[in-house]
Amino acid sequence: MTLPALFDLTGQTALITGSSRGIGKAIAHRMAEHGANVVVSSRKADACEAAVAEINAAVGREAAVSIPANIADKASLQALVGATIARFGKIDALVCNAASNPYFGPQEGITDDQFTKILQNNIVSNHWIVTMVAPAMRARKDGSITIISSVGGLKASTVIGAYCISKAADMQLARNLAAEFGPDNVRVNCIAPGLIKTDFAKALWDNPEILKASTSGAPLRRIGVPDEIAGMAVLLAGKAGGFATGQCFVIDGGATIA
Numbered sequence: 001m002t003l004p005a006l007f008d009l010t011g012q013t014a015l016i017t018g019s020s021r022g023i024g025k026a027i028a029h030r031m032a033e034h035g036a037n038v039v040v041s042s043r044k045a046d047a048c049e050a051a052v053a054e055i056n057a058a059v060g061r062e063a064a065v066s067i068p069a070n071i072a073d074k075a076s077l078q079a080l081v082g083a084t085i086a087r088f089g090k091i092d093a094l095v096c097n098a099a100s101n102p103y104f105g106p107q108e109g110i111t112d113d114q115f116t117k118i119l120q121n122n123i124v125s126n127h128w129i130v131t132m133v134a135p136a137m138r139a140r141k142d143g144s145i146t147i148i149s150s151v152g153g154l155k156a157s158t159v160i161g162a163y164c165i166s167k168a169a170d171m172q173l174a175r176n177l178a179a180e181f182g183p184d185n186v187r188v189n190c191i192a193p194g195l196i197k198t199d200f201a202k203a204l205w206d207n208p209e210i211l212k213a214s215t216s217g218a219p220l221r222r223i224g225v226p227d228e229i230a231g232m233a234v235l236l237a238g239k240a241g242g243f244a245t246g247q248c249f250v251i252d253g254g255a256t257i258a
Contacts, residue, residue, distance in 0.1 A: 003034060006240040010035030013088040014237060015081070017071055017129065018098025020047035022198035023148060026226035027095055027233040029055045032063035034234050039084045041069050042098065071098045071125040072117075081132045090140070093237040094133045096126040097148040099166075104203050107161035115162050122166035123173065130177060130188075138184035144237045145181075147174050148229070149190040151252045167192070171248045178246030187245040191232050194252025196224045219254035 003010070014031045018024040020042040028038045032055050040048045040055070048066035055064040065087060069080035084091055100121040103114040126147055137143025152160060153167030170190055177188040195204055195214045205211050205223050215222055232249055235241045250256055 024097035
């Protein structure tokens with residue numbers, strides 16, 4: 001099958017954090033389907049290997065490899081980047097998908113440790129891995145960085161407030177880096193999913209009242225699925241996304257406009 005040039009990722013290497021399940025796995029799968037070699041990474045090696053086996057079976061080639069890493073540990077992230085380059089020679093597309101949300105409840109009830117973990121994993125760790133990957137992209141005058149944010153970064157929440165703060169910060173991180181890296185043809189964008197049916201978001205969609213509140217006013221009247229985020233990640237890594245940088249692409253069934 002010949003892929004349309006706008007969406008052809010043949011020859012690219014994509015590194016996706018938090019990609020053993022959910023949105024990250026869908027992104028890795030679809031990038032591989034569009035021709036990229038992909039690195040599946042999360043903390044648990046067995047989960048990474050299972051995702052790799054699933055992706056490779058689906059695309060019919062050895063497109064995916066497993067390189068586990070802990071995003072909270074700078075040395076682990078550096079080892080992830082080093083191992084990816086050792087295996088494939090370069091990183092063309094970085095997708096920062098891994099995130100944490102250890103607390104569900106009012107902002108005033110969050111512990112210092114929980115708040116710090118959210119800020120570390122959802123903002124600082126993204127900054128770390130970008131600074132590890134970007135110099136080679138800038139030297140080649142080519143590269144795409146996509147941070148998976150959330151519509152939570154655009155509105156208030158009484159139950160996942162700290163998470164929403166971190167996701168708003170990711171949008172600003174993308175804007176700052178886009179301005180910094182743009183002259184070297186390195187693009188940095190965010191994708192802001194709405195409510196997506198993943199294990200990570202289960203506390204939201206598994207509760208009938210919250211699910212109804214989240215979807216009843218949205219034009220599409222439903223929850224999203226991971227593949228509906230993966231398509232935008234493919235677009236941003238390919239020629240189709242070549243003129244997009246510093247932007248936040250909201251994919252939420254229309255919830256934020258309702």
